[in-house]
Amino acid sequence: MDETKGAAVVIVGGGVTGLSAAWWLARAGVEVLVLESGIVGWEASGRNGGGCTHYYSPLFQEEQRLWPQMDRLLGYPTEYRRFRVGVALNPGQMVRYDTVAGHAARLGFHSTRLDAKELRELAPPVSEAAVGGVFSHFGGHANPQRTVQAYAWAVQDLGGRILQNCAVTGIEVGGGRVRGVATTRGRFGCEALVVAAGPRTSALLAPLGIDVPLTPARAEMIVTAPLPAMALGGVDGNGLYGRQTLRGNLAYGGGPHEWLDPDGAWPPRRPTTPLLRNLARRLVELFPKAGHVRVLRSWAGVIENTPDGRPVIDRLAEPANLTVATMSSVGFGLSPASGKAVAQLVQDGRCHFADLSSLRLERFANLPRDWRERRGWVPPEPADGVAVG
Secondary structure, eight states, X not given: OOTTOOEEEEEEOOSHHXXXXXXXHHHTTOOEEEEOSSSTTTTXXXXXXXXXXXXXXXXXXXXXXXXXXXXXXXXXXXXOEEEEEEEESSHHHHHHHHHHHHHHHHTTOOEEEEOHHHHHXXXXXXXXXXXXXXXXXXXXXXOHHHHHHHHHHHHHHTTOEEEOSOOEEEEEEETTEEEEEEETTEEEXXXXXXXXXXXXXXXXXXXXXXXXXXXXXXXXEEEEOOOOOOSOSOEEETTBEEEEOTTSOEEEEOOOOEEOOTTSOOOOSOOOHHHHHHHHHHHHHHOGGXXXXXXXXXXEEEEEXXXXXXXXXXXXXSSTTEEEEEOTTOHHHHHHHHHHHHHHHHHHSSOSSSOOGGGOGGGGTTOOTXXXXXXXXXXXXXXXXXXXX
């Protein structure tokens, strides 16, 4: 097959959002090509806590409807498991979980308050100091690596093409439309373009005069040796998100993030001792009975953040055939619904199942130029002239 052959729709970015959009388009019989600068899912999409519970998103109800079906629809396992438990280690955290439960209830989703005894019956390693928690009869989690592979295989099963180690270096526009993209492996023409390139989205679109305000940050996760299986693998708390894997490992992250220079060279993607120590300390506070378990591995990667922490999913007015999808660090769980939304924007110019007006790029039209500084989202100052990272 000619590698430089374009497609009706070219998608820049082989994370879960781009792959999901490609799969939905391929299901509809659209010729699709995914271009990935590295390996699919090798960054945040394949290395995260695996949560599938985004009650604050306009895509939430479709997210919840689709996840239980994804193994069957894709034809490959994602290891999706239903339900979540939120652990409160103090009364203030309990108030937060009650607020979350109230919001979900207004959307038609049920939660049950747990006392300390009920909480530890579901999750025995939880701290004796926990004051209670909330059992969500919705949401869940999946295996990010399995899910990325499932999307990729399903795209290819439907005739879609995925080209890895192919970095997009420019976007060709003519007559108010995208005509193709230049890459490290040649030019690819297209009738429509989707940019779902994570933290690289801003740099790709800036030459077109399109400002997508993003700040990159380095996030980290740790994975422990296996523990006995809990009745419910999805347990959050103490500012951490994650899951217990089917093998029993605890896979958790949750900040703090290290803010990076959006215009500079990003540091090596290897974990740093201070952030790992912080994660490990909070994990032991949440699960004291896991304090003896070794950390087997860790991961550091670059994620993108919009000023309000919400995704941008928008088909632009000009170029008229360009759709932007940047998920502001919540891409994995929303991917079944976000990919479907992107596919509908590409095909029909609108999403048929959710109101995406709050996710349009135009909401940032009057954003102050110093918005990063105002939020404190700036890299740490070098110490004694030594570069940080």
